[in-house]
Amino acid sequence: MARPKIALIGAGNIGGTLAHLAAIKELGDVVLFDIADGLPQGKALDIAESGPVEKIDAAMSGTSDYSAIAGADVCIVTAGVARKPGMSRDDLLGINLKVMKSVGEGIRDNAPDAFVICITNPLDAMVWALQKFSGLPTHKVCGMAGVLDSARFRHFLAEEFNVSMRDVTAFVLGGHGDTMVPSVRYSTVAGIPLPDLIEMGWTTQEKLDAMVQRTRDGGAEIVGLLKTGSAFYAPAASAIEMAEAYLKDQKRVLPCAAYCDGDLGVKDMYVGVPTVIGAGGVEKVVNIKLNKEEQEMFDTSVNAVKGLVDACKGIDSSLA
Numbered sequence: 288m289a290r291p292k293i294a295l296i297g298a299g300n301i302g303g304t305l306a307h308l309a310a311i312k313e314l315g316d317v318v319l320f321d322i323a324d325g326l327p328q329g330k331a332l333d334i335a336e337s338g339p340v341e342k343i344d345a346a347m348s349g350t351s352d353y354s355a356i357a358g359a360d361v362c363i364v365t366a367g368v369a370r371k372p373g374m375s376r377d378d379l380l381g382i383n384l385k386v387m388k389s390v391g392e393g394i395r396d397n398a399p400d401a402f403v404i405c406i407t408n409p410l411d412a413m414v415w416a417l418q419k420f421s422g423l424p425t426h427k428v429c430g431m432a433g434v435l436d437s438a439r440f441r442h443f444l445a446e447e448f449n450v451s452m453r454d455v456t457a458f459v460l461g462g463h464g465d466t467m468v469p470s471v472r473y474s475t476v477a478g479i480p481l482p483d484l485i486e487m488g489w490t491t492q493e494k495l496d497a498m499v500q501r502t503r504d505g506g507a508e509i510v511g512l513l514k515t516g517s518a519f520y521a522p523a524a525s526a527i528e529m530a531e532a533y534l535k536d537q538k539r540v541l542p543c544a545a546y547c548d549g550d551l552g553v554k555d556m557y558v559g560v561p562t563v564i565g566a567g568g569v570e571k572v573v574n575i576k577l578n579k580e581e582q583e584m585f586d587t588s589v590n591a592v593k594g595l596v597d598a599c600k601g602i603d604s605s606l607a
């Protein structure tokens with residue numbers, strides 16, 4: 288059986304890390320695409336040359352020609368610009384919307400059967416636009432943010448409780464912006480919801496609030512430290528988890544930016560919700576119940592995404 292083909296659109300910090308992870312995990316043959324001359328070819332060759340050492344059986348190539356992604360099973364999109372200190376993700380909207388148009392058309396014309404995972408920011412609006420520009424079915428186009436934000440929350444919780452992060456679960460919902468909703472009630476240590484752990488004296492409300500806020504600020508914290516760009520190791524690992532769920536039909540329950548057609552009360556928009564990812568793409572949105580306080584936070588986040596989607600429609604009339 289032929290190996291799956293994975294196209295990485297954007298060969299920058301995340302794109303290169305994605306290629307390396309996909310190779311090490313032997314998920315399939317990788318094509319790195321970028322408009323920067325030599326960058327995708329150079330990274331592809333460098334990773335290919337690690338193959339004999341790592342004992343990887345996977346082809347690795349770099350290109351600036353969309354025809355090379357033909358027939359891809361998965362496309363992961365990181366093309367565009369990352370923020371620098373002092374910027375918000377939303378400041379990237381105008382420039383990255385143009386990139387989504389060319390990428391969407393490239394995928395439409397060359398890999399229309401692919402499962403597409405968008406990473407480019409501002410995430411929820413960009414994945415919405417990418418789906419429109421590509422014309423691919425909504426269940427085959429999704430965005431990566433919830434796995435990353437939940438991983439950050441899990442990391443902070445595991446450190447606080449001094450337990451293995453394998454025993455910590457977390458769900459971060461809503462848009463991938465300052466208003467994201469780390470769900471305290473649906474996050475657990477060994478199955479015990481976080482509010483119960485406060486009652487048990489394991490932590491305090493103040494400490495939990497601080498971890499929730501640090502999760503919301505997680506991207507900015509890394510941008511502030513790196514100064515030249517944004518996080519890439521954890522984002523790449525998160526997208527690979529989603530790609531693997533699709534390629535291996537794992538039916539993983541993962542938070543991702545999925546198309547909502549009335550799900551959780553959201554209409555014709557992408558926002559972070561729990562989903563089931565398997566061979567059918569986003570096979571299901573899990574319509575969890577939110578309490579009043581959670582619903583208010585979720586609505587605020589959804590409204591922020593709606594503002595960005597409206598801004599996209601204002602910039603590009605073909606989206607209106």
Ligand SMILES: NC(=O)c1ccc[n+]([C@@H]2O[C@H](COP(=O)([O-])OP(=O)(O)OC[C@H]3O[C@@H](n4cnc5c(N)ncnc54)[C@H](O)[C@@H]3O)[C@@H](O)[C@H]2O)c1
Nearest residue numbers: 297299300301322323366367368369406407408431432522
């Ligand atoms: N969703 C998330 O959770 C998340 C996490 C981290 C980063 N991001 C976002 O991901 C994006 C990429 O981040 P990065 O660190 O890899 O940035 P990067 O600057 O290292 O790489 C981006 C690459 O895109 C390429 N590019 C630009 N325009 C292109 C086009 N039209 N076609 C093809 N390639 C093009 C650039 O040449 C560059 O190599 C940014 O928008 C960033 O904000 C999102």
Ligand SMILES: O=C(O)C[C@H](O)C(=O)O
Nearest residue numbers: 370376505506507517518
């Ligand atoms: O914060 C950013 O700009 C990048 C990304 O969205 C992140 O959360 O790391």
